Amino acid sequence: xxxxxxxxxxxxxxxxxxxxxxxxxxxxxxxxxxxxxxxxxxxxxxxxxxxxxxxxxxxxxxxxxxxxxxxxxxxxxxxxxxxxxxxxxxxxxxxxxxxxxxxxxxxxxxxxxxxxxxxxxxxxxxxxxxxxxxxxxxxxxxxxxxxxxxxxxxxxxxxxxxxxxxxxxxxxxxxxxxxxxxxxxxxxxxxxxxxxxxxxxxxxxxxxxxxxxxxxxxxxxxxxxxxxxxxxxxxxxxxxxxxxxxxxxxxxxxxxxxxxxxxxxxxxxxxxxxxxxxxxxxxxxxxxxxxxxxxxxxxxxxxxxxxxxxxxxxxxxxxxxxxxxxxxxxxxxxxxxxxxxxxxxxxxxxxxxxxxxxxxxxxxxxxxxxxxxxxxxxxxxxxxxxxxx
Amino acid sequence: xxxxxxxxxxxxxxxxxxxxxxxxxxxxxxxxxxxxxxxxxxxxxxxxxxxxxxxxxxxxxxxxxxxxxxxxxxxxxxxxxxxxxxxxxxxxxxxxxxxxxxxxxxxxxxxxxxxxxxxxxxxxxxxxxxxxxxxxxxxxxxxxxxxxxxxxxxxxxxxxxxxxxxxxxxxxxxxxxxxxxxxxxxxxxxxxxxxxxxxxxxxxxxxxxxxxxxxxxxxxxxxxxxxxxxxxxxxxxxxxxxxxxxxxxxxxxxxxxxxxxxx
Numbered sequence: 001x002x003x004x005x006x007x008x009x010x011x012x013x014x015x016x017x018x019x020x021x022x023x024x025x026x027x028x029x030x031x032x033x034x035x036x037x038x039x040x041x042x043x044x045x046x047x048x049x050x051x052x053x054x055x056x057x058x059x060x061x062x063x064x065x066x067x068x069x070x071x072x073x074x075x076x077x078x079x080x081x082x083x084x085x086x087x088x089x090x091x092x093x094x095x096x097x098x099x100x101x102x103x104x105x106x107x108x109x110x111x112x113x114x115x116x117x118x119x120x121x122x123x124x125x126x127x128x129x130x131x132x133x134x135x136x137x138x139x140x141x142x143x144x145x146x147x148x149x150x151x152x153x154x155x156x157x158x159x160x161x162x163x164x165x166x167x168x169x170x171x172x173x174x175x176x177x178x179x180x181x182x183x184x185x186x187x188x189x190x191x192x193x194x195x196x197x198x199x200x201x202x203x204x205x206x207x208x209x210x211x212x213x214x215x216x217x218x219x220x221x222x223x224x225x226x227x228x229x230x231x232x233x234x235x236x237x238x239x240x241x242x243x244x245x246x247x248x249x250x251x252x253x254x255x256x257x258x259x260x261x262x263x264x265x266x267x268x269x270x271x272x273x274x275x276x277x278x279x280x281x282x283x284x285x286x287x288x289x290x291x292x293x294x295x296x297x298x299x300x301x302x303x304x305x306x307x308x309x310x311x312x313x314x315x316x317x318x319x320x321x322x323x324x325x326x327x328x329x330x331x332x333x334x335x336x337x338x339x340x341x342x343x344x345x346x347x348x349x350x351x352x353x354x355x356x357x358x359x360x361x362x363x364x365x366x367x368x369x370x371x372x373x374x375x376x377x378x379x380x381x382x383x384x385x386x387x388x389x
Numbered sequence: 390x391x392x393x394x395x396x397x398x399x400x401x402x403x404x405x406x407x408x409x410x411x412x413x414x415x416x417x418x419x420x421x422x423x424x425x426x427x428x429x430x431x432x433x434x435x436x437x438x439x440x441x442x443x444x445x446x447x448x449x450x451x452x453x454x455x456x457x458x459x460x461x462x463x464x465x466x467x468x469x470x471x472x473x474x475x476x477x478x479x480x481x482x483x484x485x486x487x488x489x490x491x492x493x494x495x496x497x498x499x500x501x502x503x504x505x506x507x508x509x510x511x512x513x514x515x516x517x518x519x520x521x522x523x524x525x526x527x528x529x530x531x532x533x534x535x536x537x538x539x540x541x542x543x544x545x546x547x548x549x550x551x552x553x554x555x556x557x558x559x560x561x562x563x564x565x566x567x568x569x570x571x572x573x574x575x576x577x578x579x580x581x582x583x584x585x586x587x588x589x590x591x592x593x594x595x596x597x598x599x600x601x602x603x604x605x606x607x608x609x610x611x612x613x614x615x616x617x618x619x620x621x622x623x624x625x626x627x628x629x630x631x632x633x634x635x636x637x638x639x640x641x642x643x644x645x646x647x648x649x650x651x652x
Contacts, residue, residue: 111488117566124478125524130641143532144524148504161539167594187498240520242511246499254517257468376504378520
């Protein structure tokens with residue numbers, strides 16, 4: 001197949017809400033190696049094997065703000081709008097969000113006996129995206145992507161497509177979100193995916209993940225239209241495994257395919273990649289497969305590229321994770337520092353790449369590769385270019 | 390630029406197993422029933438022992454597409470076929486079952502994710518190409534069809550399946566509360582379109598009004614949410630119209646449009 005290069009898309013600004021705080025606190029927490037995992041307090045967890053997670057303890061609630069997922073999005077949007085303006089016609093501003101869970105907590109409440117129609121509508125997985133579009137006054141396309149834990153990467157790709165198409169939008173608020181709630185904690189607890197230890201990506205002793213919550217948004221524009229930017233999305237691709245509903249393909253074929261296509265779209269070779277933000281969930285299977293795929297696709301260069309996972313600090317924020325990781329890549333480029341992998345102390349011999357450990361590393365990556373995997377065999381890769389100071 | 394066209398559409402609804410089975414007037418045919426349910430054919434094999442009804446419907450829609458196109462499964466297997474999946478709510482029943490602890494076992498949880506349906510379809514047919522999952526009603530399916538044309542144009546695939554599934558029966562009481570979102574009869578459906586390189590240029594834009602095909606699909610099928618644009622395509626093809634076509638779809642106040650026109 002003849003593949004066409006796609007036009008880069010500018011990432012103008014970012015806004016987040018995480019267990020570490022807003023963008024500034026997120027970044028400073030990552031470079032200081034803060035572990036934001038704590039005992040979950042917002043809902044009962046005593047009956048679960050594991051009651052730990054990356055919970056946001058303080059969240060400014062708006063009186064008419066809707067569900068927690070919407071509240072997270074509003075907080076991230078406030079952070080974003082403190083750094084950039086939506087200076088386009090509201091009809092030309094789109095919203096594209098990724099989520100694994102949508103408004104599922106509202107569904108729990110609706111089924112528990114709250115019969116309000118508002119609750120029922122919010123339980124649909126696209127409810128929070130529409131709530132954010134209304135809050136921001138965006139009247140362009142409002143899309144929700146749900147490629148499980150790769151959603152926050154796919155959403156940036158779809159947003160870039162909207163901008164490249166010209167006809168649909170001039171600005172897009174894109175990103176991902178997910179909340180910690182009983183539903184998802186019960187599910188992962190039942191799967192025994194959660195660790196009772198700390199999250200240890202790529203560590204010999206890793207025994208599972210912990211979940212986190214958050215929302216991460218970026219403002220995207222056509223590169224030729226952007227007066228300023230924190231970076232560019234050069235390429236994006238997704239690919240399915242077609243092997244299992246919950247486990248990754250043992251050979252990582254879908255992930256390998258997504259990385260290859262994203263690099264080709266960006267017209268970037270392995271020699272150009274300066275940094276890899278790995279999915280790095282700290283499950284025994286994920287980290288081994290991801291390492292093998294990166295070695296296969298990037299060849300000899302793989303061992304020379306600094307790499308990290310931020311899930312040791314935040315937990316796995318599901319739909320927010322890939323957007324948070326993309327933002328981290330761009331901040332690393334701007335600040336000249338790559339955050340280290342919190343929780344990684346004793347490297348697994350099968351995970352033998354250059355993971356940044358112990359302390360942040362002075363480096364100013366220009367081109368970053370970010371990888372994501374999710375339930376259903378969803379894989380995604382982003383190729384980003386930082387706008388170094 | 391690579392153009393595109395729709396090569397075939399497979400449809401399974403509460404009215405029957407093709408577009409031809411749709412009644413002339415869905416409201417009249419429903420005779421007061423709020424939900425027209427569909428029981429998918431049970432896919433064979435141990436692998437489907439735990440699969441949900443919506444997963445089975447997804448597989449059934451792709452099988453219907455292959456029959457319609459006179460293709461074998463090998464024609465779509467591999468990494469040159471993209472899968473674009475769209476649903477507004479075909480995760481509701483599995484979420485409900487999990488919340489109510491009807492199915493709180495370890496193995497049910499992954500099926501609560503919308504990604505479970507395309508996963509089962511991808512496993513069944515060996516699809517390992519580009520992969521997009523959109524959540525929403527008919528407007529999201531227009532977005533999905535447009536995504537398929539982009540993937541073809543960029544050379545990321547040689548063909549794309551755009552699949553939509555909607556189920557209602559298990560959450561009928563919840564849908565009764567959301568009357569401003571949906572108009573009965575709610576008709577359970579699954580539909581799949583095969584989009585391939587072709588002569589037509591696809592133009593994607595907001596639509597000010599429903600297209601004739603949107604109105605036709607609504608009248609004949611009833612409320613099928615994300616399946617509606619694909620059912621509209623099937624109706625157009627059943628009427629012998631395989632040429633330029635204009636589709637629209639509405640959801641939550643947004644109407645999107647996709648027109649396949651001559652270059």
